[in-house]
Amino acid sequence: MLLSLALIFLCGILLGSLFQRLRLPALLGMLLTGILLGPQVLNLLSPDILGISADLRQIALIIILTRAGLNLDLADLKKVGRPALLMCFLPASIEMIGMILLAPPLLGMSYLDAAIAGAVVAAVSPAVVVPKMLRLMEQGLGVKKGIPQLIMAGASVDDIFVIVLFTSFTSIAAGDGFSPLTLLRIPSSVVLGLLGGLLCGLILAEVFRRLHIRDSLKVILILSISFLLVTLEHALTGVIGFSGLLAVMGLGAVLRRQRREAAVRLSLKYSKLWVAAELLLFVLVGAAVDIRYAFSMGASVILLIFGVLLFRMAGVFLCLIKTALTKKERLFCMLAYTPKATVQAAIGSIPLAMGLSCGNTVLTIAVLAILITAPLGAFAIDMTCQKLLSS
Template sequence: MLFSISVLLLLGMSLGALCKKLHLPALTGMLITGIFLGPYALDLIDTSILSVSADLRRIALIIILIRAGLSLNLEDLKKVGRPAILMCFVPACFEMAGMILLAPKLLGVSLLDAAILGSVIAAVSPAVIVPNMVKLMEEGYGTKKGIPQLILAGASVDDVFVIVVFTAFTSLAAGDSVSIRSFINIPISIFLGMMAGLGIGLLLSVFFHRIHMRDTAKVILFLCISFLLVTLEDYCANVIPFASLIAVMTIGVALQQKNQALSLRLSSKFNKLWVGAEIILFVLVGATVDLRYLKSAGGTAVLLLLFVLLFRMSGVFLCLAGTDLTKKERLFCMIAYTPKATVQAAIGGIPLALGLSCGNLVLTVAVVSILLTAPLGAFCIENSYQKLLTH
């Protein structure tokens, strides 16, 4: 296990740095590291690490969402208004509609299989988007009009919406009934997550004000509370809908509103944690990629993905209609809302595990979407924001 961890970190860090030198996103090198070290290639990652891979990826995601919450200014988000709400579900709906229209013709699948495929592909990746948007906020690009805040908030809620829709479609394919309650649970889970995060954030700000402790101890306490919230969501899944990751981010927002100086110090601490968490996250995402499925995909899957991304970008364009954003700023939002990675890695194999006829195809397209959009999306964001956004 120690050998696997050292190789994983050293090679991930080295290839990430090499990609940066070549003006490519560092995550490209980390994904490649995971693919070649993973069980479908050299098989150098210990099985004990792979068995807890989902939990490790979740921990990394929690770290970056805390960092995002500590950097997110609510006043800037309020200025955006209506588009912030629309971005949570409209682009995903457009992308699913595009998949339902095109997949039966290009891949010869049924409408229900196309709907399942669309619900897997429609989620954007917070792991790619969040660190890039935090970077923009720190550098002051697009913040006056709340562009990074808009994308950040939308991407966080987008995943909750898409996963609920995916669960509904897979239940239909498995022969189970789908209740209206599952769709009503979407806004309820988001609302309860926000309320829980806000309440805990306010309590933490009072606690930190009255009880003196080192910032490192505050970081540990923050992480422990976040882990407990995520665990609570798992236990209460069938009783009370609760979006724990939104709660985690809202805690950071509440702390930032009450004590900006403290949030800056904590954000600095989480930035350091993210250095290692980023490598673990993307290397383990790469390790889920089974290269054998890529042979069966061919150019058709790539073509299909490019088309449905155009549908998604059209959805983003519609969300921004009537705003004061310039053409360049709207173009940036459309580009920034395309990367996929973590959700596809997490749910791409579920239809296959359920024994659905579309399982292999869904996993194949999910793999292609990660390899195509994660590096390409990150590359486009990193190389366009200075040209398209106002500093």
């Protein structure tokens, strides 16, 4: 495992730096590192580290979402209002509709199989989007109108909505039927996640106020509570859900509101943790990619991915109707809300593991969605933010 970690960090840094020199996103180099080191090409990564890959990716997500919360000003988010709520579900819903309309004629899929594929693809990636939005906030771009805050908040709830629908669709395909009560997991996950984050944030703020604790120990304490929150999410498998990742982000936002100076210092600590976490996340996502399926379906699947992205962008446009955003700012939001990576890597192989007939096709779509949208979306954000956003 130590050799695998060394290869992940050294090769990830090397290829990430190379792609940056080529004016491409570093994460593309990290994804390529994972593909090359993974079992499909050189097979240099230990089975032990691949076995805990999902847990390591989860830790990386916790780190970046906590950092997002520590930088999220609730007052700014409140100013955004209605669009922030719509961004949590409307773009994903319209993208799934696009998949249901386009996949049957392009790939010969049934409508149910297309719905499963749509649920896999429709989630935006916080691991790609959040770091970019944090950088925009540091540069002061779009902050006055709450654009980075809007996109960060929507990206965190978007995943919950999509995963609940994915679970429902795969249950129907497996013959388990569908219960309308399952949909209760969406609002309950959001509400209980926010309440859990609020409560933990208030408790930690009071502890930090009363006790003198070094910032490094505060980070360990926050990480430990974050792990417990995500564990609680996995433990609740019934009708009532709980979003641990949303709770983690909420915890950070409450700390910023209650202990602003401490939150600024803690955010700097988390930004240093993210240097290593980012490498682990994207290299291991790349290692999960099975490129054999990606080449087996031809150009139709690529056309499908770009087609559903247009549906998603239309959904973002609808969310921003009657807002104060300019045409350029709305275009930026449409581009920034396209990258996909972590959810697709996490659930893309589940239909295949369940023995569903659409398993190989869904996995191929998920793989190509990562390879196409993660770098292109990150590249679009970097290349257009100065031109489309004002400081």
